[in-house]
Each structure stands twice: as C-alpha cells, then as structure tokens.
Amino acid sequence: MKTITGLIKSGDKGFSEAVNAFLPQYALVPFNRLSQKRYKCAVSVGDYVREGQIIAVPLKSDGGIEAAVHAPIPGKVMGIGRCCLSDGRRGLAIRIKLEGAFSFLGKRTEHLDWEHLPPEDILRSFLTKGIVNTFGGTAASLALQILNCKLPSSRFLVVRLFDEDPSRLTDGFIASRYEAQIMEGAAITAKAMAADGIIFLLPKKHAPLEHISIVKDFSVLSMEVDEKRYPSGFVENIVQQVRKFVRNSPNEVFARISHACIFVDSATLFSVYEAIACGIPVIDRFVHVTGNCLRSAGMLRVKIGTTIGMLAAQCGGFKRPPARIVINGMLSGFAVNSLDMPVGKDVKSVEFVPADELHDETPYACIRCGRCRRICPEGIFPDLLAATVLQGTSADKGLASTAQLCSGCGLCNSSCPSMLPLSQTIAIIKERKV
Numbered sequence: 001m002k003t004i005t006g007l008i009k010s011g012d013k014g015f016s017e018a019v020n021a022f023l024p025q026y027a028l029v030p031f032n033r034l035s036q037k038r039y040k041c042a043v044s045v046g047d048y049v050r051e052g053q054i055i056a057v058p059l060k061s062d063g064g065i066e067a068a069v070h071a072p073i074p075g076k077v078m079g080i081g082r083c084c085l086s087d088g089r090r091g092l093a094i095r096i097k098l099e100g101a102f103s104f105l106g107k108r109t110e111h112l113d114w115e116h117l118p119p120e121d122i123l124r125s126f127l128t129k130g131i132v133n134t135f136g137g138t139a140a141s142l143a144l145q146i147l148n149c150k151l152p153s154s155r156f157l158v159v160r161l162f163d164e165d166p167s168r169l170t171d172g173f174i175a176s177r178y179e180a181q182i183m184e185g186a187a188i189t190a191k192a193m194a195a196d197g198i199i200f201l202l203p204k205k206h207a208p209l210e211h212i213s214i215v216k217d218f219s220v221l222s223m224e225v226d227e228k229r230y231p232s233g234f235v236e237n238i239v240q241q242v243r244k245f246v247r248n249s250p251n252e253v254f255a256r257i258s259h260a261c262i263f264v265d266s267a268t269l270f271s272v273y274e275a276i277a278c279g280i281p282v283i284d285r286f287v288h289v290t291g292n293c294l295r296s297a298g299m300l301r302v303k304i305g306t307t308i309g310m311l312a313a314q315c316g317g318f319k320r321p322p323a324r325i326v327i328n329g330m331l332s333g334f335a336v337n338s339l340d341m342p343v344g345k346d347v348k349s350v351e352f353v354p355a356d357e358l359h360d361e362t363p364y365a366c367i368r369c370g371r372c373r374r375i376c377p378e379g380i381f382p383d384l385l386a387a388t389v390l391q392g393t394s395a396d397k398g399l400a401s402t403a404q405l406c407s408g409c410g411l412c413n414s415s416c417p418s419m420l421p422l423s424q425t426i427a428i429i430k431e432r433k434v
Helices: 121-129 143-148 168-178 179-192 235-246 254-257 265-276 308-314 372-377 384-390 399-404 410-416 422-432
Strands: 025-030 039-041 054-060 075-084 090-098 156-160 197-203 222-225 264-266 284-290 300-301 326-327 334-336 349-353
Touching: 025 075, 039 168, 054 090, 054 168, 121 143, 121 308, 143 264, 156 235, 156 265, 168 179, 168 265, 168 284, 179 197, 179 265, 197 235, 197 254, 222 235, 235 254, 235 422, 264 265, 265 284, 265 399, 284 308, 308 349, 326 372, 372 384, 372 410, 384 399, 384 422, 399 422, 410 422
Parallel strands: 156 197, 156 264, 197 222, 284 349
Antiparallel strands: 025 090, 039 054, 075 090, 284 300, 326 334, 326 349
C-alpha cells in the first residue's frame, strides 16, 4: 500500500472546545442524500413540530430500513421543496420556522439503562433515532449496514478515532473531547451487531485510552496509525494495517478482519451514545469551519438544517470572497456553490477557499502520463476506468470490477495534469456495482 506524507493538512491547530452555532431562524432539513427516493414526509405544511419529532420516514415499500429524519428545532413547517446537498446535487428538504420551546436544547438528560436491551431493540432505536454511519463521507443507515453484515464469525467493529482527510479535524476532536461517550457508543454498537471484538485505530502518539474499561465485555485491539500518511483511514488501508500489526502476535485473531466488518468513526459513535444512552435523536452535528476566506475558524456544534452561510457569519464573516466551498475535506470531499446549502447528517467540515489557492481546473484530454496509476494506493488504473465514463463506452467486466477496490482517497485527481475527475468517475462505476 502506497502512502504520501504532507500532501495536505489543516491550517488550524486544533480546538479544545466546540461552540454552539447560532440557532437558525429557519431550518432547511434535508433527507438523506443517499436515499432520496425512499422517504416520505410525516408532516404537512402548516404543522407545528417539536424539537426531535420525526418529520420524514422511509417508505415501507423499500423495506423501511433507513434512519428517520427529525426536526432539529421546534416550529412551524413552512414548506417542502428541494435544496442543494453536500455532494452538489439537489434533493428534498423540509423548511421549519423556529417557534416554541425546545425539548432537548438546554435541558438535562438522564442516562438511560440500555444494557438490558436485546440487540434487535437497539437496532430498532438506531432507525427511529436517525442514526447514520458517516464513515467514508456518507450517511448510510447504521442499522441497515449491521443487518447486511452476514459474517458468521470475525464480526469486528472497527473504530477510527481520527479523520481520514487530513484537512479536517472533526473526528479527531470528538474522539479526544468525548472519549467516554465514544467508548459507550462502541459498546452499544458492538452489542447491537453481536461483535466478536472491537478494533480502535488511534492517531500516532496518542495517549492510552482512559475509558477502555467501558468495552470490557468485548475483545479489544488498540493500535496506532500514522494519520499524517495519506491515505491511512479508508477501509482498504485499515484492513491491510491491522493484518500487518497483529501478525504473529497474541491478537492474531484480529487478522481475520475483512471489508465486510462494520467500520465507524467518532461522529457516528457519539450519535449512538446520545440516541441510546440519552434518548436524543440525531438533530445536530459537529462541523469544522475553516478556510483562508474567513476571519476565524471554529469547531461548531450545529443544528441540522443550518445553512453554511450562517456558519461563515458566526466565524466573523468573509475577509475575501470564497471562490470554492468544499464539504468534508479538500482531498475526499465535494465542492458546492451555494451558501444556502444546509448542514445535513453527513456534513463534518466546510472550507471556504479563496481564488489564489485554486489552480487551473479546466479538464483536458488524457496525456497518458501514468501518474494516476503510479500514485494509486490500490494499484488500479484510474485513467482506463474514467475513460469508459467520460467517453460513454462500456468497460470490460474485469476492468470495471477493479473500481470496487477504490477507497475514494482522491490521490488520482491530485496527480492528474489534465485535471480529469478520475475519482468521481470511478465512483459512478462503483455505484453500478458491476
């Protein structure tokens, strides 16, 4: 596996605390961008909703195994329409005007006794509380992933405690600031999936986990990963590193880790903790707001449905206009073009990039230099795969199947002198599931 050091890193030094973002006067709550056709509204225009009330549910005709969508604020439903999503596409959203008292914000919560719950009840709560897994930059139903995990043995829960994109600090912040909650979230998830063990991936030189006793009922492996080497936090990288680490060691049972295990991040486990141990559905997100266009950067705790323009305003506004807005990391994220894009469950970071930090991004024809092949950590041929999409031709099945090895790290994009969207076109082939 090939990796690169110092390719890109966050310009922020880290945050000791998160600041509560301004409450939105209007919340534009998007449905899960991966499942636009599977949801229906549970409310109508003119209805009043409570904070945390379910406002959209999965269609039973599609199995109904998706995470519910909740009102992040109390108020009146003003409309149901379309908005810009974090991947640049448009999708359905519910617009709520802030009115009334909060059910969770500013209120003390009691710790719930979840240990007596059977796994099926925990999975059901994952759905009703809106739990999604944001590992890999998506927002997939965690309950559905667990139900689809058919491993008869070696069912490991793999927990990454750092950000896979070095330009983002969100998962690392949550892991360091809320370790006890992350451990409890891991214990809950491991019970829900009947895990045979838990693997914790720590950033290099990380102090020993102080609250590891919370997961005492499970076999545990903790190992450090050099997060400064990229890529190191994607599924393929993790599988290879764990197998190498445990070879000829007392923990060799973990060498049976596979791509079919459940991989989660800090943000997901914090949501699990709040939902199951505190009864709070997914109604907010930690978001790293940064970029040299802003007067200051920050780690904000943001109500879902808040626009990214509001986040910029809370960071002091712009000292120069942004030429590009990047969601979830400069290497593996997406570019959007609207300050009215709302924060959804999958948003972890927003970076506002000035024009002088951008290069010429006009795509040109492939010059067959081979750089994308040499830099690819998985040894696939990005140029050949992308050509089938860009030219509208059918790929050989053998070639197309190699797209499934792609982790989405984006190194091929960064190396291409022709500025071709290699990683994005490979993602299209992966969606076809050839």
